[in-house]
Amino acid sequence: EAGVAQSPRYKIIEKRQSVAFWCNPISGHATLYWYQQILGQGPKLLIQFQNNGVVDDSQLPKDRFSAERLKGVDSTLKIQPAKLEDSAVYLCASSSAGGETQYFGPGTRLLVL
Amino acid sequence: SQQGEEDPQALSIQEGENATMNCSYKTSINNLQWYRQNSGRGLVHLILIRSNEREKHSGRLRVTLDTSKKSSSLLITASRAADTASYFCATAVQAGTALIFGKGTTLSVSS
Numbered sequence: 704e705a706g707v708a709q710s711p712r713y714k715i716i717e718k719r720q721s722v723a724f725w726c727n728p729i730s731g732h733a734t735l736y737w738y739q740q741i742l743g744q745g746p747k748l749l750i751q752f753q754n755n756g757v758v759d760d761s762q763l764p765k766d767r768f769s770a771e772r773l774k775g776v777d778s779t780l781k782i783q784p785a786k787l788e789d790s791a792v793y794l795c796a797s798s799s800a801g802g803e804t805q806y807f808g809p810g811t812r813l814l815v816l
Numbered sequence: 817s818q819q820g821e822e823d824p825q826a827l828s829i830q831e832g833e834n835a836t837m838n839c840s841y842k843t844s845i846n847n848l849q850w851y852r853q854n855s856g857r858g859l860v861h862l863i864l865i866r867s868n869e870r871e872k873h874s875g876r877l878r879v880t881l882d883t884s885k886k887s888s889s890l891l892i893t894a895s896r897a898a899d900t901a902s903y904f905c906a907t908a909v910q911a912g913t914a915l916i917f918g919k920g921t922t923l924s925v926s927s
Contacts, residue, residue, distance in 0.1 A: 707858075736914055745904050745917030746859070759914055794858060801912035803847055807858040 705729065707808035709795050715814045721783035724811045728776070728797030734758075735772055736805060737780050738794040746794055752778065753800065785815045822905060822921040829925055835892040837921040839905035840885075846910050848881055850890050853902045853920070862890075862903075895925045 708727040716722050728735050733754050738746035749768065751759040754775040763770070767786070772778040782789055792812050796805040823838045841848070847866045851859040865872045865881045865888070872879050878891040892899055902922050906915035 734912065743919070745906070745919050746915075747917070748914040751914050796859075798912070803864055803908065803911050804849070804861050805915060806861065807851075809858045812856075 707795055707797055707806055709793075709808035709811055711811060712809065713812050713814075715816065716785055718787055718815050719784040721781065722785055722813065723779055723781045724793050724795075724813075726778045726780070726795030726808060728778070728795070729806055731799070732797035732802075732806075733775070733800035734798045734802065735778050736796040736798075737770060737778070738796065740792045740794055740810070742791070749780070749793075782813075785813075787815050789813060790815045822903070822918045824921060825919070826922045827924070829895055829923070831896055831925055831927045833895055833925075835895050835899070835923055835925070837890045837903055837905075837923070839888045839890070839918055841888075841905070841907050841916075841918075842886065843907075843909060845883075845907045846913075847908050848879075848888050849906045849908070849915065850877075850879060850888075851904045851906060851917075853904065855901075859904065892923075895923075897925050897927045899923060900925050 710725050735752045737749040740746040749763045750770045752772040755772050770780045792810040794810045795808045798805045821840050849864045850862040853859045863874045863879050876893045881888045902920045904917050904920045906917045
């Protein structure tokens, strides 16, 4: 079974630029999560999707971050414009509907200069 | 906000020794999970314990849960160099909801 795929693996941008990350969850997993992990900390939820609907985006900085999951499969997370404090690893995870275990992708490491 | 607090922040041991990491959390939970993260990689699920369970085993892993104290511990027996990683506890207030992670314990196992 293929795992969660993410791209790109690394991205370096200047502040105020925009950037997009892509995630392909495990086949058949209805629930998809985006987490932000700042160096030295644990992951923090940005947004949770159930199929193509948003379940929880309470911690998403909506003035600059957006995410979508069209067709309930792949998802894209965008930052526009980026700030220095957005430097972090962005992790995508998926689970079956109501599933307790989340399966994580390798993450995208973002550096904002 | 962070739910869990792992203790210690860092742990260095020799191969063959046991490693114990502790986690405390703040609110009522449905389950608690432990994940491992190797440097520069994603998180790997290790073990899950539900709020009505007190102890679970998986291979060299033993996890305990004390809901009255809102705390959990992870024991890795007979550590190996390959166990070197960061370990995170994560809690879910309901099954199928997002996980709330602690800051992690960095384990270093030297040969």
